[in-house]
Structure formats: C-alpha cells, structure tokens
C-alpha cells in the first residue's frame with residue numbers, strides 16, 4: 001500500500017462548456033486567489049463526466065468530488081482537504 005499523505009494535492013476544476021457556463025472560470029480564479037500551501041496546485045481541465053452538476057471539482061490524489069461549487073466555496077474546500 002502506498003502512503004499518499006505526502007503527495008502534492010491537485011485540485012482540478014472542469015472548464016469544459018457546461019461547467020464554464022455555470023461559472024467554473026470564476027471558481028478557478030477563487031482557488032488561485034487563496035494564499036495557502038505550496039503543495040496544492042489548481043488546474044483547469046476538460047470534462048469530468050458530470051456535466052449538469054457543475055461547476056465540478058476533483059481533488060487528487062484523494063479523488064474527492066465536489067459539485068455545484070461556487071467561488072465562495074473555495075476556501076472551505078481547501079480547509080477540508082489540507083491535513084492539519
């Protein structure tokens with residue numbers, strides 16, 4: 001079994017058409033404005049296969065999904081996933 005606790009975290013924000021219409025670009029901007037761990041990266045990505053529930057966000061490597069994310073949710077998501 002691999003210990004993933006030390007792996008860097010990547011937060012993917014779907015920027016494909018449906019999620020973009022639902023405000024995904026603003027969500028990505030909100031994540032990038034956060035001042036937090038250098039071990040977290042934020043990347044826009046293609047369709048995550050959950051169109052209609054967006055903006056969709058996927059946290060890797062933990063594979064935690066968030067749906068209908070609003071810009072004001074960004075800080076709470078990062079707080080929830082970053083180990084103390």
Ligand code: FES
Nearest residue numbers: 014019048050051
């Ligand atoms: S367009 Fe975002 S999940 Fe498909």
